[in-house]
Amino acid sequence: MPREKMRALQTERLKELVNRVYNNVSFYRQRMDEAGVKPSDIKTLEDISKLPFTHKQDLRDNYPFGLFAVPMKDIVRVHGSSGTTGKPTTVGYTKNDIDNWSEVVARSFTMAGISSDDIMQVSYGYGLFTGGLGAHYGAEKVGCSVIPISGGNTRRQLQLMADFGSTALACTPSYALHLADAMAEHGYSLSDMKLKAGVFGAEPWTENMRKELERKWGIKAFDIYGLSEIMGPGVSHDCEYHCGLHVHEDHFFPEIVDPETKEPLPDGQEGELVFTTLTKEGIPLLRYNTRDLSTLYREKCECGRTLVRMKKITGRSDDMLIIRGVNLFPSQIEHVLLELGETSAHYMLYVDRKNNLDTLELKVELDESKLTDTIRDLQNLSRKIEHALNSAIGLSVKVTLVEPKTIARSEGKAKRVIDNRNK
């Protein structure tokens, strides 16, 4: 689509969206009134910078359905963002939203060369997490034969992949690597498999990881980006030239803003990636700040697509970690420790990758009053913390007790995480 035509479409959709949220979502009416901006002030795409931002906290504050713009009778699906402080963030979809979502995922898969001739194994988790069902509906839209196997159970994944002759795989990059490495152990080799394409996402991964996956599986590997707040997977996807991810900007309008000043930055400069959902009905969001760091490019891609491209995510402007596809803020750990009150709240979280799976180890300072003369009491204490963390964040964490006052105190922002992945 020529850029001017795209801009005209985006402008029209933006104006309609702003009207809709102003009239249907009290949160946005209030925010816009506070900012002194009326729907009629939005005349051009550039006027978007007059609109207020939306943050993850706003979704939490309006849990569960406070930001929905339609009555519940029009909501046909609810998803939840994985692992957040206390309350999850919930998103709702109308029938149209599901159709649009399927459409953008289908476009993404098509970019990866996937067609109705393919057998797609969807090994993302099915459930509240958007990965499984998002990929599923997109693959059906393309016309693939979909295998909704969901995540986990490595032996069965490999068995069905071999028996069914899966030609495409959708899962997290780390799980794809784990599956590749587990082949030999389960008695399979590459010659048993017919895989030709992999669509990987839900966690940041590097160009080197892509090359490794392509080598280990003998496939073409593609990056699919998305987040439940905006839609789920399929917000953007890379083509065979891997020069950034094409954003489906007719649905999701991207901006890059300065992490400090929050002022819009021009193309080619790195900053926080912000999306406005141009067509979403269930939970439309204005200028949602993903806190992902990226850069936008508008030159035409070698593949011929004119869609704006976003650079592969290089990091985040906040301290959110993505562990096995689950979002984790260090503050959640702190919350659990304080609630238990069995240890001090001084901790250090070590993230590592063993056998291609993310691992978490929490070192936490022992409270002297909890010391007894038996090891068993300390082990029970560790297990109790492990259990509490597991139920709060949905991830298993190895807890190691350390001596009081041995975890470095810092005067400014405390360093709570040592991430040894990608090293």
Next chain:
Amino acid sequence: MTIRQLSVFLENKTGYLNEMLAQLAKYNINIIALTVADTSEYGIVRMIVSDPEKALDILREGQFTVRMHDILSLEMDAAPGSLSKILNLFTEADICIEYVYAFSFGSKSIVVFRTNNRDKAIEIINENKLKSIREADLK
């Protein structure tokens, strides 16, 4: 029939045990008995020392994580089978030994231990007139 024991939480670091012992040596604390319960990341050092109060202060001052507890202590005959004879009494009463260690002091053979049922253990000791050890016996 109880004496005071110090329990020190020590992470597994080379030279760290010695660092703690050096502190005690500096203040002339005598270690009468010492045993370590260890895991892959840390251990608990259990000690009977000549002056538990003073040792506790010294270790706290030195930023060690330390607690003081009372544990049961008995004198044994210096003869084969004497510890087994004592433990038999506990087994028969369905008392579980959580940890135990033995040492000698002068001519005395001493055993100290923790059970899962302290009150019942004391009853057994009294009923069988087992010879208990007090801190004064370790001067």
